[in-house]
Amino acid sequence: xxxxxxxxxxxxxxxxxxxxxxxxxxxxxxxxxxxxxxxxxxxxxxxxxxxxxxxxxxxxxxxxxxxxxxxxxxxxxxxxxxxxxxxxxxxxxxxxxxxxxxxxxxxxxxxxxxxxxxxxxxxxxxxxxxxxxxxxxxxxxxxxxxxxxxxxxxxxxxxxxxxxxxxxxxxxxxxxxxxxxxxxxxxxxxxxxxxxxxxxxxxxxxxxxxxxxxxxxxxxxxxxxxxxxxxxxxxxxxxxxxxxxxxxxxxxxxxxxxxxxxxxxxxxxxxxxxxxxxxxxxx
Numbered sequence: 001x002x003x004x005x006x007x008x009x010x011x012x013x014x015x016x017x018x019x020x021x022x023x024x025x026x027x028x029x030x031x032x033x034x035x036x037x038x039x040x041x042x043x044x045x046x047x048x049x050x051x052x053x054x055x056x057x058x059x060x061x062x063x064x065x066x067x068x069x070x071x072x073x074x075x076x077x078x079x080x081x082x083x084x085x086x087x088x089x090x091x092x093x094x095x096x097x098x099x100x101x102x103x104x105x106x107x108x109x110x111x112x113x114x115x116x117x118x119x120x121x122x123x124x125x126x127x128x129x130x131x132x133x134x135x136x137x138x139x140x141x142x143x144x145x146x147x148x149x150x151x152x153x154x155x156x157x158x159x160x161x162x163x164x165x166x167x168x169x170x171x172x173x174x175x176x177x178x179x180x181x182x183x184x185x186x187x188x189x190x191x192x193x194x195x196x197x198x199x200x201x202x203x204x205x206x207x208x209x210x211x212x213x214x215x216x217x218x219x220x221x222x223x224x225x226x227x228x229x230x231x232x233x234x235x236x237x238x239x240x241x242x243x244x245x246x247x248x249x250x251x252x253x254x255x256x257x258x259x260x261x262x263x264x265x266x267x268x269x270x271x272x273x274x275x276x277x278x279x280x281x282x283x
Contacts, residue, residue: 004039004046005088006276009080011224011253013276014067015039015048016088020056025283029053033072035283040070046281049220052081054088061109062101063089069219077107077165079227079256079269083120086112087273107165118274124228124267127235127260128163136161137193143239148193152184159188160236164267167198167218168232172242175204176214185216201229203237208244211237213251224253231267234258 002024005016017024027035028051039045053066065085067075075081082103089095095114103110111123131138131146138146138161146161152171160170169188173179179202188200200216213233215226230249237243238260246259256271 001280001282003278003280005278006046006048007084007088007273008276009083009225009227009253009271009273010251010256012080012226013048014050014052014081014084015046016052016054016085018054018092020054024053027283031066031068031072031074036068036072037070038283039281046279049217049223050075050078050081052085054085057104059104060102061104063094064104066106069217071219073219074106075166075219077105077110077228079122079124079164079229079231080225080271080273081227082110082112082122083227083269083271083273086114086120086122087118087275090114090118091275105165118272119270120273121268121270122227124164124231124269126264126266127232128165129161131161134161134163134167134198135195136167136198137195145236145239153178153180160240161194161198162232162236164228164231164235166228167194167196168229169194169198169200170233170236171200171202172237173202173204176202176212179214181214181216181222185222189216189218199226199229199232201226201233203233205237205242206250208242209246210248210250211243213249215251225251225256227256227269227271230256230258231260231269235260235267238263 051068055064057064141147202214204212
């Protein structure tokens with residue numbers, strides 16, 4: 001048996017495994033799809049939106065994160081997941097309050113810190129609008145964003161793509177009252193314009209300082225929150241001049257503060273992460 005630590009960020013929940021301190025099965029360290037799916041299964045396993053491996057970096061970074069979606073696929077980055085990892089490292093006395101640390105991810109090095117209120121601030125890096133780097137085959141529009149019109153239901157919507165180290169598709173809606181998430185989510189996730197598939201976010205603009213978000217996460221389906229998605233929603237919406245570059249993003253699981261100073265450089269995300277419980281399991 002081996003230990004797992006369950007954490008959640010706005011209801012987006014993860015099992016954190018620490019191969020430095022526990023004898024984690026080799027299958028999990030190698031990203032075995034069946035093992036990951038079993039652990040994430042909410043009926044047969046523990047239940048989670050994903051698995052995080054807290055690892056020693058092989059470079060100059062302070063920590064390393066590998067993250068797998070509940071379907072067993074590996075993700076480049078995860079905003080809620082990295083906040084959970086930072087809280088885990090603090091709980092394990094690996095870091096101190098207000099200490100900047102660099103975390104190695106498949107999306108590159110990410111800088112983060114945790115304050116006395118246990119809010120985690122993450123420098124999410126610069127957004128990417130270059131189609132080949134998202135990746136997407138969508139053409140660039142007059143705002144410099146990959147975009148295309150698509151009929152969903154009885155209406156034509158303009159859809160926008162961006163990357164925060166992982167691909168995102170943004171759809172603006174007037175409200176969510178008639179959003180068929182279970183229909184539109186998987187359709188757009190695997191749209192032919194996204195060769196690596198994409199996270200899908202439906203955005204309601206409340207005002208220039210607040211956005212609401214509904215999430216269909218690549219490899220997971222509907223989740224209560226998505227940190228990188230909240231960042232992508234802001235950068236797309238403010239580039240279209242539909243909101244300010246510093247907003248509250250309200251997700252089903254709670255709120256994140258997202259800022260993109262001067263509409264250039266890194267996007268900053270601040271939000272909570274909480275320990276749920278620790279347990280042991282075998283596979």
